[in-house]
Amino acid sequence: MNVTKRSYDAVIVGAGGAGLRAALQLAEAGLNIAVLSKVFPTRSHTVAAQGGVAASLGNSDEDHWHWHMYDTVKGSDWLGDQDSIEYMCRMAPEVVYELEHFGMPFTRTEDGRIYQRPFGGHMSNFGEKPVRRACAAADRTGHAMLHTLYQRNVRANTRFFVEWMALDLVRGPEGEVLGVTAIEMETGEVSVFQAKATLFATGGSGRMYYASTNAFINTGDGLGMAARAGLPIQDMEFFQFHPTGVYGAGILITEGVRGEGGILRNKDGERFMERYAPNAKDLASRDVVSRAMATEIKEGRGCGPEKDHLLLDLSHLDPDVIIRRLPGIREISIRFAGADPVREPIPVVPTAHYQMGGIPTLYSGRVVAPKNGDPDAVVPGFYAAGECACASVHGGNRLGCNSLLDLLVFGRSAGDSMIEDIGKMPGALPDLPRDAAEGSLARLDRLESQKDGESVHEVQAAMRRTMQEHCGVFRFPEMLAKGVAEIEAVAERVSRTGIGDHSRVFNTARIEALEVENLIEAAKATMMGAANREESRGAQARADFPERDDTNWLKHSLWYREGNRIDYRPVHLKPLTVETVALKKRVY
Ligand SMILES: Cc1cc2nc3c(=O)[nH]c(=O)nc-3n(C[C@H](O)[C@H](O)[C@H](O)COP(=O)(O)OP(=O)(O)OC[C@H]3O[C@@H](n4cnc5c(N)ncnc54)[C@H](O)[C@@H]3O)c2cc1C
Numbered sequence: 001m002n003v004t005k006r007s008y009d010a011v012i013v014g015a016g017g018a019g020l021r022a023a024l025q026l027a028e029a030g031l032n033i034a035v036l037s038k039v040f041p042t043r044s045h046t047v048a049a050q051g052g053v054a055a056s057l058g059n060s061d062e063d064h065w066h067w068h069m070y071d072t073v074k075g076s077d078w079l080g081d082q083d084s085i086e087y088m089c090r091m092a093p094e095v096v097y098e099l100e101h102f103g104m105p106f107t108r109t110e111d112g113r114i115y116q117r118p119f120g121g122h123m124s125n126f127g128e129k130p131v132r133r134a135c136a137a138a139d140r141t142g143h144a145m146l147h148t149l150y151q152r153n154v155r156a157n158t159r160f161f162v163e164w165m166a167l168d169l170v171r172g173p174e175g176e177v178l179g180v181t182a183i184e185m186e187t188g189e190v191s192v193f194q195a196k197a198t199l200f201a202t203g204g205s206g207r208m209y210y211a212s213t214n215a216f217i218n219t220g221d222g223l224g225m226a227a228r229a230g231l232p233i234q235d236m237e238f239f240q241f242h243p244t245g246v247y248g249a250g251i252l253i254t255e256g257v258r259g260e261g262g263i264l265r266n267k268d269g270e271r272f273m274e275r276y277a278p279n280a281k282d283l284a285s286r287d288v289v290s291r292a293m294a295t296e297i298k299e300g301r302g303c304g305p306e307k308d309h310l311l312l313d314l315s316h317l318d319p320d321v322i323i324r325r326l327p328g329i330r331e332i333s334i335r336f337a338g339a340d341p342v343r344e345p346i347p348v349v350p351t352a353h354y355q356m357g358g359i360p361t362l363y364s365g366r367v368v369a370p371k372n373g374d375p376d377a378v379v380p381g382f383y384a385a386g387e388c389a390c391a392s393v394h395g396g397n398r399l400g401c402n403s404l405l406d407l408l409v410f411g412r413s414a415g416d417s418m419i420e421d422i423g424k425m426p427g428a429l430p431d432l433p434r435d436a437a438e439g440s441l442a443r444l445d446r447l448e449s450q451k452d453g454e455s456v457h458e459v460q461a462a463m464r465r466t467m468q469e470h471c472g473v474f475r476f477p478e479m480l481a482k483g484v485a486e487i488e489a490v491a492e493r494v495s496r497t498g499i500g501d502h503s504r505v506f507n508t509a510r511i512e513a514l515e516v517e518n519l520i521e522a523a524k525a526t527m528m529g530a531a532n533r534e535e536s537r538g539a540q541a542r543a544d545f546p547e548r549d550d551t552n553w554l555k556h557s558l559w560y561r562e563g564n565r566i567d568y569r570p571v572h573l574k575p576l577t578v579e580t581v582a583l584k585k586r587v588y
Pocket of ligand 1: 013014015016017018019036037038039041044045046047048049050051052053054141142164165166167201202203204213214215217218221222252254353354385386387388400401402403404405407
């Protein structure tokens with residue numbers, strides 16, 4: 001097969017919030033860039049974000065970035081890197097105002113300022129009481145944000161390659177990253193995108209679970225590509241289950257519903273969160289609420305004939321609040337649960353939502369991989385931002401609205417780092433290795449020639465069931481041990497998938513097969529990490545190790561594909577300018 005070579009200053013894989021924010025930085029600096037996306041940019045999963053973006057603007061209540069930082073460290077169960085967290089929280093007002101000036105249509109307060117609502121774990125004065133910090137455009141914040149960023153990129157003449165799927169990283173002799181290989185879906189042709197700087201902004205891997213709030217395209221491609229290129233993936237055992245996915249459908253009901261006053265109830269009509277989090281109640285952080293819900297169900301207080309879900313009650317709210325501030329939620333509830341929240345409660349259940357882990361980076365967006373005893377050794381030419389990256393601001397558990405913020409802050413800082421590093425590389429691009437596309441072509445060839453191949457859909461279903469059953473809200477030792485064996489068996493089947501359709505043009509069967517090859521790497525990292533980490537912290541809740549263990553486990557785990565091996569990296573406990581948020585027990 002002919003492989004076309006294309007050369008740029010920078011290549012960005014992913015056109016969600018993180019990719020678009022970085023692209024804008026580079027395009028406005030006049031660099032020659034290519035942005036690749038599997039889907040049209042505004043169809044990236046960022047478009048589905050509902051609740052808001054966190055920033056201590058203090059428009060409705062007194063607020064401070066330091067309080068936001070404290071909440072984020074506490075939310076992370078102290079696994080977050082405090083330098084990255086300080087950087088993000090300090091930068092938050094600036095990037096949100098910047099977005100406002102880009103034209104983002106935020107909902108407004110009476111006096112015309114950006115509307116802010118309460119959200120889980122957002123507190124004033126170092127954990128005292130809920131504060132209004134989530135900046136929102138009704139319940140379609142991600143939609144407003146993604147379109148704003150896209151339009152701004154059109155203005156800056158950003159070059160998009162739409163319906164192109166990146167296949168593999170290209171690395172040089174010293175391990176430096178030199179670009180990616182990619183397939184154009186329309187033609188089936190393969191290209192090498194050569195660049196001085198390569199950014200991954202490929203989003204999450206939520207489709208590894210059976211019940212997921214994530215879009216079909218969230219298949220952890222960045223993680224798969226990094227893992228195959230020999231790079232580690234960090235902290236994948238921390239997978240967030242959002243408390244309120246629509247029962248049976250998985251579609252998300254934003255935490256903003258509870259921010260606006262919605263209440264979770266069990267079959268007796270009891271507001272059970274009062275027992276689990278007396279102070280924050282329904283606005284405790286997500287891991288805490290999801291565990292409370294799983295416990296209510298386990299102890300027989302779930303709702304419905306199977307007692308397998310709970311109810312989110314809004315019926316006490318002013319209908320006008322629901323109609324104006326939560327119009328999308330009302331529509332989802334009527335359509336997917338057959339319940340109009342103005343009158344009836346919404347049936348909900350914890351649903352896989354967000355990967356806290358990812359490709360390890362510094363707050364500059366530069367990717368790191370331990371080398372010669374340096375845990376923070378930078379991989380030259382490689383950057384990551386957004387959900388596929390692990391900066392690590394979310395640690396063991398992400399607070400709501402901190403992801404959209406993460407996209408803006410680290411999209412921009414990664415863009416700035418790329419501009420800086422490219423500036424130090426005058427002249428021609430470094431030579432590509434002769435075999436730059438060989439690995440990708442071999443994978444494509446294998447798919448073409450596989451005899452009696454496994455069905456992609458069956459293998460994917462097996463993976464999703466295994467993850468759901470063995471690596472859910474609570475994690476049990478026997479289930480994890482079985483889960484590791486099962487996921488390895490699934491991985492073996494993934495290496496033997498076959499496709500019936502061999503056409504070149506818009507062959508979606510081929511794309512899905514390639515996606516499963518990525519998703520399985522993310523699933524292995526998650527399962528292995530969960531089985532390995534013998535403590536409970538954030539979203540990792542081990543039945544056999546119910547306590548957080550800072551003596552042995554206050555460290556990031558790194559999963560390597562080669563040898564299915566786990567190593568560690570220290571947590572950055574020192575912030576940039578303020579004192580460390582000291583370790584303490586996490587209660588809400
Ligand atoms: C339903 C839902 C609601 C949410 N609500 C909120 C909220 O209110 N507030 C909040 O802070 N967070 C929220 N989140 C989380 C947040 O929206 C996501 O974490 C975030 O949008 C991810 O952005 P991203 O830019 O990293 O990736 P995405 O927006 O997922 O974009 C990934 C991009 O990568 C591209 N891509 C992937 N693989 C390849 C490949 N191999 N080749 C080429 N392109 C590729 C895709 O085409 C896409 O353009 C929500 C998430 C969900 C699922």
